[in-house]
Amino acid sequence: MAIPEPYRRNFETLLRAAADGNLALLECTDARTGVPRYVVTAVGRDEGDYVMTPFGHLCDGNPFEDYIPPDPGDGTQPRA
DSSP states (O other): OOOOHHHHHHHHHHHHHHHTTOEEEEEEEOTTTOOEEEEEEEEEEETTEEEEEEEEEOOSSOHHHHOOOOOTTTTOOOOO
16 A cells, blocks of 8 residues: 555655754644643744644654554555
8 A cells, every 4th residue: 555645745854854954852732632742843944933843743652552563464565
């Protein structure tokens, strides 16, 4: 299964920000729950102001317990 375009484009932006040294880890507040989250964020500039673009938060627990990777045998393995 191919990764949908909006996700691929966001991932490419994330990779560029990392290569340029423009990533930050920010402590933010979850808008729905009010719980603190640590958010991977790209940092840019717009007319002298900083612009923060959040990409996702770090897992609170063990990510190996929170996520199930695709099964390479079922045809859903992500393709590059």
